[in-house]
Amino acid sequence: MTFRSMGCDVVVEGALAADARAVFERYDATFSRFRPDSELARLNRAGGGVMSPFFAEVLEQALWASRVTRGIVVPTVGRCVLAAGYDADFHSGLDRPEPAAHAAPGALRRVGRVLLLAPGTQIDLNGVVKSIAVDRAAALLRGDGFVSAGGDIATRGPVDVALTGGAVRVTGGIATSGVTRRQWLRGGVRQHHLIDPRSGLPSASPWSEVTVCGATCLDADVAAKAAFLLGEEGPSWLDELGLPGRFVSGASVFSNRHWKSACI
Protein backbone atom coordinates (compact mmCIF):
# COMPACT_ATOMS: atom_id res chain seq x y z
CA MET A 1 0.00 0.00 0.00
CA THR A 2 1.44 3.37 -1.04
CA PHE A 3 -0.01 6.83 -0.66
CA ARG A 4 1.17 10.42 -0.29
CA SER A 5 0.97 12.33 2.96
CA MET A 6 3.04 14.94 4.82
CA GLY A 7 4.79 15.84 1.56
CA CYS A 8 6.28 12.37 1.07
CA ASP A 9 5.48 8.87 -0.14
CA VAL A 10 4.20 6.55 2.58
CA VAL A 11 4.73 2.81 2.05
CA VAL A 12 2.97 0.21 4.22
CA GLU A 13 3.92 -3.45 3.90
CA GLY A 14 1.86 -5.96 5.88
CA ALA A 15 -1.69 -6.53 7.00
CA LEU A 16 -3.25 -3.57 8.79
CA ALA A 17 -5.80 -3.65 11.58
CA ALA A 18 -7.03 -0.15 10.67
CA ASP A 19 -6.53 2.58 8.11
CA ALA A 20 -2.92 3.83 8.17
CA ARG A 21 -3.77 6.63 5.76
CA ALA A 22 -6.18 8.10 8.32
CA VAL A 23 -3.37 8.14 10.92
CA PHE A 24 -1.13 10.20 8.64
CA GLU A 25 -3.98 12.47 7.57
CA ARG A 26 -4.79 13.29 11.19
CA TYR A 27 -1.18 14.24 11.99
CA ASP A 28 -0.88 16.27 8.78
CA ALA A 29 -4.15 18.12 9.38
CA THR A 30 -3.10 19.02 12.94
CA PHE A 31 0.60 19.78 12.56
CA SER A 32 1.11 21.07 9.02
CA ARG A 33 2.92 24.42 8.82
CA PHE A 34 1.39 25.02 5.41
CA ARG A 35 -2.28 24.43 6.18
CA PRO A 36 -3.72 27.64 7.65
CA ASP A 37 -6.50 25.65 9.34
CA SER A 38 -4.12 23.32 11.20
CA GLU A 39 -4.00 23.55 14.99
CA LEU A 40 -0.28 24.32 14.80
CA ALA A 41 -0.91 27.28 12.46
CA ARG A 42 -3.70 28.54 14.73
CA LEU A 43 -1.53 28.40 17.87
CA ASN A 44 1.42 30.03 16.09
CA ARG A 45 -0.82 32.87 14.85
CA ALA A 46 -2.34 33.43 18.28
CA GLY A 47 0.92 33.17 20.25
CA GLY A 48 -0.43 30.11 22.05
CA GLY A 49 -3.76 28.99 23.43
CA VAL A 50 -5.50 25.86 24.62
CA MET A 51 -4.14 22.74 22.96
CA SER A 52 -6.20 19.69 22.07
CA PRO A 53 -5.13 16.54 23.98
CA PHE A 54 -3.77 15.17 20.69
CA PHE A 55 -1.63 18.27 20.11
CA ALA A 56 -0.45 18.34 23.74
CA GLU A 57 0.66 14.71 23.52
CA VAL A 58 2.84 15.37 20.46
CA LEU A 59 4.25 18.57 21.99
CA GLU A 60 5.18 16.48 25.03
CA GLN A 61 7.16 14.17 22.72
CA ALA A 62 8.87 17.20 21.15
CA LEU A 63 9.87 18.45 24.61
CA TRP A 64 11.13 14.97 25.45
CA ALA A 65 13.26 15.13 22.27
CA SER A 66 14.62 18.46 23.44
CA ARG A 67 15.53 16.98 26.86
CA VAL A 68 17.25 13.84 25.56
CA THR A 69 19.26 15.80 22.98
CA ARG A 70 20.20 18.51 25.49
CA GLY A 71 18.42 21.23 23.53
CA ILE A 72 19.65 20.29 20.06
CA VAL A 73 16.34 19.06 18.61
CA VAL A 74 13.84 21.69 19.75
CA PRO A 75 10.32 22.68 18.66
CA THR A 76 10.92 26.45 18.85
CA VAL A 77 12.89 26.99 15.62
CA GLY A 78 9.84 27.64 13.40
CA ARG A 79 10.83 31.25 12.80
CA CYS A 80 14.40 30.23 11.87
CA VAL A 81 13.05 27.73 9.30
CA LEU A 82 10.86 30.47 7.81
CA ALA A 83 13.77 32.94 7.80
CA ALA A 84 15.90 30.42 5.90
CA GLY A 85 13.19 30.38 3.25
CA TYR A 86 11.22 27.20 3.98
CA ASP A 87 7.92 29.08 3.82
CA ALA A 88 5.92 26.84 1.48
CA ASP A 89 5.61 23.17 0.56
CA PHE A 90 9.05 22.07 -0.64
CA HIS A 91 7.73 20.77 -3.97
CA SER A 92 6.33 24.20 -4.86
CA GLY A 93 9.92 25.49 -5.27
CA LEU A 94 11.73 27.65 -2.71
CA ASP A 95 14.54 29.25 -4.74
CA ARG A 96 14.42 33.08 -4.56
CA PRO A 97 16.89 35.80 -5.63
CA GLU A 98 16.65 37.64 -2.28
CA PRO A 99 18.98 36.52 0.56
CA ALA A 100 17.77 34.51 3.56
CA ALA A 101 16.95 36.33 6.77
CA HIS A 102 18.06 35.33 10.25
CA ALA A 103 15.88 34.73 13.30
CA ALA A 104 16.70 33.53 16.79
CA PRO A 105 14.91 30.47 18.21
CA GLY A 106 11.89 31.29 20.37
CA ALA A 107 10.66 30.06 23.73
CA LEU A 108 7.50 28.40 24.99
CA ARG A 109 5.82 27.62 28.24
CA ARG A 110 3.26 24.92 28.83
CA VAL A 111 0.87 24.86 31.75
CA GLY A 112 -1.26 21.76 31.47
CA ARG A 113 -2.97 22.08 28.11
CA VAL A 114 -2.32 25.82 27.85
CA LEU A 115 0.55 26.79 25.56
CA LEU A 116 2.22 30.19 25.87
CA LEU A 117 4.62 31.33 23.16
CA ALA A 118 7.15 34.10 23.68
CA PRO A 119 6.61 37.04 21.29
CA GLY A 120 7.64 36.07 17.76
CA THR A 121 7.97 32.37 18.56
CA GLN A 122 6.78 29.91 15.94
CA ILE A 123 6.76 26.26 16.89
CA ASP A 124 7.58 23.58 14.35
CA LEU A 125 6.92 19.99 15.38
CA ASN A 126 8.17 18.46 12.15
CA GLY A 127 11.17 17.14 14.09
CA VAL A 128 8.94 14.48 15.63
CA VAL A 129 5.52 14.42 13.92
CA LYS A 130 6.36 12.24 10.94
CA SER A 131 8.22 9.62 12.94
CA ILE A 132 5.43 9.51 15.56
CA ALA A 133 2.91 8.94 12.73
CA VAL A 134 5.13 6.16 11.34
CA ASP A 135 5.29 4.47 14.77
CA ARG A 136 1.51 4.80 15.24
CA ALA A 137 0.81 3.34 11.81
CA ALA A 138 3.27 0.49 12.43
CA ALA A 139 1.40 -0.31 15.64
CA LEU A 140 -1.61 -1.09 13.43
CA LEU A 141 0.22 -3.92 11.64
CA ARG A 142 -1.25 -7.32 12.49
CA GLY A 143 2.01 -9.20 11.91
CA ASP A 144 5.46 -8.57 10.46
CA GLY A 145 5.89 -5.67 8.07
CA PHE A 146 6.94 -2.05 8.01
CA VAL A 147 5.76 1.52 7.53
CA SER A 148 7.98 4.03 5.74
CA ALA A 149 7.34 7.74 5.28
CA GLY A 150 9.93 9.33 3.03
CA GLY A 151 12.55 6.91 4.32
CA ASP A 152 11.73 7.09 8.04
CA ILE A 153 10.89 3.48 8.83
CA ALA A 154 9.30 1.51 11.70
CA THR A 155 9.34 -2.27 11.44
CA ARG A 156 7.47 -5.16 12.99
CA GLY A 157 10.00 -7.99 12.79
CA PRO A 158 13.30 -7.80 10.91
CA VAL A 159 13.33 -5.88 7.62
CA ASP A 160 16.20 -5.40 5.16
CA VAL A 161 16.67 -1.70 4.44
CA ALA A 162 18.77 -0.11 1.71
CA LEU A 163 21.03 2.84 2.58
CA THR A 164 23.31 5.06 0.54
CA GLY A 165 25.96 2.53 -0.53
CA GLY A 166 24.80 -0.36 1.65
CA ALA A 167 22.02 -2.32 3.31
CA VAL A 168 21.20 -3.50 6.85
CA ARG A 169 18.64 -5.67 8.63
CA VAL A 170 16.63 -3.58 11.09
CA THR A 171 14.23 -4.49 13.87
CA GLY A 172 12.67 -1.37 15.43
CA GLY A 173 13.12 1.89 13.61
CA ILE A 174 15.58 3.54 11.27
CA ALA A 175 15.73 7.14 10.12
CA THR A 176 18.06 9.25 8.04
CA SER A 177 18.45 12.98 8.48
CA GLY A 178 20.26 14.96 5.89
CA VAL A 179 20.32 17.79 3.44
CA THR A 180 20.82 15.97 0.16
CA ARG A 181 17.12 16.03 -0.71
CA ARG A 182 15.80 19.29 0.73
CA GLN A 183 17.95 22.20 -0.33
CA TRP A 184 17.11 25.52 -1.93
CA LEU A 185 18.83 28.78 -2.80
CA ARG A 186 18.27 32.21 -1.25
CA GLY A 187 20.36 34.98 -2.79
CA GLY A 188 22.51 32.28 -4.37
CA VAL A 189 23.32 30.72 -0.99
CA ARG A 190 22.35 27.10 -0.32
CA GLN A 191 19.82 26.67 2.51
CA HIS A 192 18.32 23.61 4.19
CA HIS A 193 15.76 22.74 6.86
CA LEU A 194 18.00 21.36 9.64
CA ILE A 195 18.34 24.39 11.89
CA ASP A 196 21.03 24.52 14.57
CA PRO A 197 19.28 26.14 17.57
CA ARG A 198 22.64 27.43 18.83
CA SER A 199 22.94 29.76 15.83
CA GLY A 200 19.38 29.89 14.47
CA LEU A 201 20.82 29.13 11.03
CA PRO A 202 20.84 26.04 8.81
CA SER A 203 23.45 23.74 10.32
CA ALA A 204 26.99 23.82 8.95
CA SER A 205 27.39 20.12 9.81
CA PRO A 206 30.13 18.24 7.93
CA TRP A 207 27.67 15.39 7.29
CA SER A 208 25.35 15.18 4.31
CA GLU A 209 23.34 12.29 5.85
CA VAL A 210 23.16 10.60 9.25
CA THR A 211 21.31 7.30 9.71
CA VAL A 212 20.44 5.90 13.15
CA CYS A 213 18.77 2.63 14.17
CA GLY A 214 16.48 3.08 17.20
CA ALA A 215 13.93 1.04 19.11
CA THR A 216 11.25 3.14 17.41
CA CYS A 217 11.20 5.42 14.40
CA LEU A 218 10.89 8.38 16.80
CA ASP A 219 14.03 7.35 18.71
CA ALA A 220 15.92 6.90 15.44
CA ASP A 221 14.70 10.18 13.93
CA VAL A 222 15.45 12.32 16.98
CA ALA A 223 18.90 10.73 17.39
CA ALA A 224 19.70 11.14 13.67
CA LYS A 225 18.74 14.83 13.70
CA ALA A 226 20.76 15.49 16.86
CA ALA A 227 23.80 13.57 15.57
CA PHE A 228 23.63 15.56 12.33
CA LEU A 229 23.42 18.89 14.18
CA LEU A 230 26.22 17.95 16.59
CA GLY A 231 28.59 17.68 13.62
CA GLU A 232 31.88 16.00 14.43
CA GLU A 233 30.66 15.14 17.94
CA GLY A 234 27.76 13.16 16.47
CA PRO A 235 29.41 9.70 16.27
CA SER A 236 30.73 9.74 19.86
CA TRP A 237 27.45 11.18 21.21
CA LEU A 238 25.56 8.25 19.67
CA ASP A 239 28.14 5.80 21.05
CA GLU A 240 27.67 7.22 24.56
CA LEU A 241 23.95 6.46 24.24
CA GLY A 242 24.58 3.00 22.78
CA LEU A 243 22.98 3.92 19.45
CA PRO A 244 24.34 2.75 16.10
CA GLY A 245 24.89 5.58 13.62
CA ARG A 246 26.14 5.86 10.05
CA PHE A 247 27.49 9.13 8.71
CA VAL A 248 27.88 10.16 5.08
CA SER A 249 30.06 13.07 4.07
CA GLY A 250 30.39 13.50 0.32
CA ALA A 251 31.59 10.14 -1.00
CA SER A 252 32.87 8.96 2.43
CA VAL A 253 30.86 6.78 4.78
CA PHE A 254 31.75 6.59 8.46
CA SER A 255 30.13 4.28 11.03
CA ASN A 256 30.32 4.73 14.80
CA ARG A 257 31.46 1.93 17.14
CA HIS A 258 27.97 0.52 17.77
CA TRP A 259 27.11 0.41 14.07
CA LYS A 260 30.39 -1.35 13.25
CA SER A 261 29.97 -3.95 15.99
CA ALA A 262 26.39 -4.72 14.86
CA CYS A 263 27.20 -5.02 11.19
CA ILE A 264 30.37 -7.15 11.21
Add this chain to the structure above:
Amino acid sequence: MATRLEPVHRRVQLARLALAGGAAVLFGTSMALARVHFAGHHKQGVTPLAPPQRLVDVVRQDQLQAGILAPAEAAPGIASAPS
Protein backbone atom coordinates in the same frame (compact mmCIF):
# COMPACT_ATOMS: atom_id res chain seq x y z
CA MET B 1 48.39 -39.62 94.52
CA ALA B 2 44.95 -39.74 92.89
CA THR B 3 43.49 -37.73 95.69
CA ARG B 4 46.13 -35.02 95.17
CA LEU B 5 45.51 -34.87 91.40
CA GLU B 6 41.74 -34.89 91.60
CA PRO B 7 41.32 -31.24 92.67
CA VAL B 8 43.84 -30.23 90.01
CA HIS B 9 41.82 -32.00 87.28
CA ARG B 10 38.64 -30.38 88.58
CA ARG B 11 40.18 -26.91 88.47
CA VAL B 12 41.53 -27.54 84.95
CA GLN B 13 38.08 -28.67 83.79
CA LEU B 14 36.46 -25.65 85.38
CA ALA B 15 39.02 -23.38 83.79
CA ARG B 16 38.30 -24.98 80.34
CA LEU B 17 34.56 -24.56 80.82
CA ALA B 18 35.02 -20.96 81.91
CA LEU B 19 37.21 -20.19 78.89
CA ALA B 20 34.79 -21.89 76.47
CA GLY B 21 31.81 -20.12 78.02
CA GLY B 22 33.61 -16.79 77.99
CA ALA B 23 34.56 -17.24 74.33
CA ALA B 24 30.94 -18.15 73.42
CA VAL B 25 29.57 -15.13 75.31
CA LEU B 26 32.18 -12.87 73.70
CA PHE B 27 31.33 -14.20 70.22
CA GLY B 28 27.59 -13.81 70.76
CA THR B 29 27.99 -10.27 72.12
CA SER B 30 30.24 -9.32 69.20
CA MET B 31 27.74 -10.64 66.65
CA ALA B 32 24.85 -8.85 68.35
CA LEU B 33 26.78 -5.56 68.47
CA ALA B 34 27.87 -5.97 64.85
CA ARG B 35 24.27 -6.49 63.73
CA VAL B 36 23.18 -3.37 65.58
CA HIS B 37 26.03 -1.07 64.60
CA PHE B 38 27.39 -2.08 61.18
CA ALA B 39 25.44 -1.46 57.96
CA GLY B 40 26.70 -4.67 56.35
CA HIS B 41 24.74 -6.77 58.86
CA HIS B 42 21.06 -6.76 57.92
CA LYS B 43 18.62 -6.05 60.76
CA GLN B 44 15.42 -6.88 58.92
CA GLY B 45 14.49 -9.29 56.19
CA VAL B 46 16.54 -9.13 53.01
CA THR B 47 15.09 -7.02 50.13
CA PRO B 48 16.45 -7.15 46.55
CA LEU B 49 18.96 -4.47 45.56
CA ALA B 50 16.82 -2.98 42.76
CA PRO B 51 15.57 0.55 42.11
CA PRO B 52 11.81 1.08 42.38
CA GLN B 53 9.96 0.15 39.18
CA ARG B 54 8.54 3.67 38.86
CA LEU B 55 12.06 5.13 38.78
CA VAL B 56 13.14 2.54 36.20
CA ASP B 57 10.15 3.49 34.01
CA VAL B 58 10.94 7.21 34.24
CA VAL B 59 14.61 6.71 33.38
CA ARG B 60 13.80 4.41 30.46
CA GLN B 61 11.28 6.89 29.07
CA ASP B 62 13.88 9.63 29.21
CA GLN B 63 16.42 7.88 27.05
CA LEU B 64 16.82 7.20 23.38
CA GLN B 65 16.68 3.44 22.86
CA ALA B 66 18.64 1.47 20.26
CA GLY B 67 17.00 -0.89 17.80
CA ILE B 68 18.38 -4.21 16.61
CA LEU B 69 20.78 -3.88 13.71
CA ALA B 70 22.41 -6.68 11.71
CA PRO B 71 23.94 -7.25 8.29
CA ALA B 72 21.33 -7.47 5.53
CA GLU B 73 20.30 -11.01 4.59
CA ALA B 74 18.20 -10.34 1.50
CA ALA B 75 17.65 -7.73 -1.16
CA PRO B 76 16.12 -4.71 0.59
CA GLY B 77 12.50 -3.96 -0.19
CA ILE B 78 12.67 -0.42 1.17
CA ALA B 79 15.26 2.34 1.52
CA SER B 80 15.98 4.84 4.28
CA ALA B 81 16.49 8.29 2.84
CA PRO B 82 17.09 11.78 4.22
CA SER B 83 13.99 13.55 5.41
